[in-house]
Amino acid sequence: MTVTVVFHVDETEKWEMALANVHNLLAGIEVESSQVEVLANGKAVEIFTSPDEKNLRRMKILSERGVKFPACRNSLKSHGIDEKALPGFFAVVPIGVLELTEKQLQGFAYIKL
Amino acid sequence: MTVTVVFHVDETEKWEMALANVHNLLAGIEVESSQVEVLANGKAVEIFTSPDEKNLRRMKILSERGVKFPACRNSLKSHGIDEKALPGFFAVVPIGVLELTEKQLQGFAYIKL
Amino acid sequence: MTVTVVFHVDETEKWEMALANVHNLLAGIEVESSQVEVLANGKAVEIFTSPDEKNLRRMKILSERGVKFPACRNSLKSHGIDEKALPGFFAVVPIGVLELTEKQLQGFAYIKL
Structure with a gap:
C-alpha cells in the first residue's frame, strides 16, 4: 500500500513513540512509493541540542529509507538553535504549521x- | 448528518475525555449511517489490564451503538497484553498508525x- | 497561499503555543481569503474564567484579523461557564468534536x- x-x-518526550510509530508504519507500506514526513515544531526541536544519540540515530536510519524530517524555523529560533548545527537529514521549513496544513490540503x- | x-x-488518562467526546458526537449525528472509530495505540492499550470498569463499560455501550474500537497489535505486544484477553468489542489491527492513515486517506x- | x-x-496550558502557531501561520498565508479556526473544548475552555489577560488579548487581536474561535457548549457546561460571560469574539458550537469533524470533511x- x-x-x-x-x-x-x-x-521532546514524544520522539521515542513517534519514531517507533514510523518504524512500524514502514513495515506495512510500500516505502518506495509512499511519502512519510515527521514535522518537528515547538519544544520537540530541542532534540537537536540534547544528548539523545539513540533517537538521532534512529532518525538517520529512517531518513535513509526515505522519511523526511522537516523542522520549523520559528521554533528553532525561539529555542536558540542554529540551523547549521542540524543533522543533515533535517530540512528547515519556514513555518511548521503551514507545512502541516499544506500537506493535508x-x-x-x-x-x- | x-x-x-x-x-x-x-x-491511558485520555480515555475518559475520548469516550465523553464520542458520546457527545453521537448526539449530533445520524448514528446508523455514520462510521465512528476509536483507535488505541501506545500506552492507551493498558486500559485492558486496568481495573477501569467504568470506561470499559462505556466502551461496550458505545460499541453496541456501532462505534468501532480497533487496537494496535504492536502496542498490545509491547505492553505484554494477550489479544485473547481483550473484550469482544475490540478488534485488533496490525499497525495502529497505518489504520489512522488509511482511514484518513x-x-x-x-x-x- | x-x-x-x-x-x-x-x-489550558496549550493556549500559549496554539496562539503563537496561529500568529506564525498568518505570516505565511493570504489571510483575507483563508479560513482559520481555533476550536476549544475540554479543559481549554477554562481560559474564560482564568486571569490570563495576555492570551485573551492575543485572541482578540487574531479575531480582528479573521481567525474564528468556536467553543464547545458541552465543555462550557461541564466546566460551569456561562456562555454569556464569553468574550465577544467567541462563538459557541453545540458539539466541539462535531465541528472538528465537519470542518475536516x-x-x-x-x-x-
Whole structure:
C-alpha cells in the first residue's frame, strides 16, 4: 500500500513513540512509493541540542529509507538553535504549521503524537 | 448528518475525555449511517489490564451503538497484553498508525485526544 | 497561499503555543481569503474564567484579523461557564468534536495542540 502521511511532534518526550510509530508504519507500506514526513515544531526541536544519540540515530536510519524530517524555523529560533548545527537529514521549513496544513490540503493524512 | 471520523487515543488518562467526546458526537449525528472509530495505540492499550470498569463499560455501550474500537497489535505486544484477553468489542489491527492513515486517506476526519 | 485549517485546543496550558502557531501561520498565508479556526473544548475552555489577560488579548487581536474561535457548549457546561460571560469574539458550537469533524470533511486541515 502506498500512503502519504505527516506526523506532528511538538514535545521532546514524544520522539521515542513517534519514531517507533514510523518504524512500524514502514513495515506495512510500500516505502518506495509512499511519502512519510515527521514535522518537528515547538519544544520537540530541542532534540537537536540534547544528548539523545539513540533517537538521532534512529532518525538517520529512517531518513535513509526515505522519511523526511522537516523542522520549523520559528521554533528553532525561539529555542536558540542554529540551523547549521542540524543533522543533515533535517530540512528547515519556514513555518511548521503551514507545512502541516499544506500537506493535508494536498491529501496527506495527519497523525499527532 | 452522516460523518466518518477516527479518534486517536495513545495515553491511558485520555480515555475518559475520548469516550465523553464520542458520546457527545453521537448526539449530533445520524448514528446508523455514520462510521465512528476509536483507535488505541501506545500506552492507551493498558486500559485492558486496568481495573477501569467504568470506561470499559462505556466502551461496550458505545460499541453496541456501532462505534468501532480497533487496537494496535504492536502496542498490545509491547505492553505484554494477550489479544485473547481483550473484550469482544475490540478488534485488533496490525499497525495502529497505518489504520489512522488509511482511514484518513479514505476520507475520515481525525481527532486526537 | 489560501488555506483552510482548524486548530484543536483541549488543555489550558496549550493556549500559549496554539496562539503563537496561529500568529506564525498568518505570516505565511493570504489571510483575507483563508479560513482559520481555533476550536476549544475540554479543559481549554477554562481560559474564560482564568486571569490570563495576555492570551485573551492575543485572541482578540487574531479575531480582528479573521481567525474564528468556536467553543464547545458541552465543555462550557461541564466546566460551569456561562456562555454569556464569553468574550465577544467567541462563538459557541453545540458539539466541539462535531465541528472538528465537519470542518475536516469540508476539506479543512487539522492541527492538534
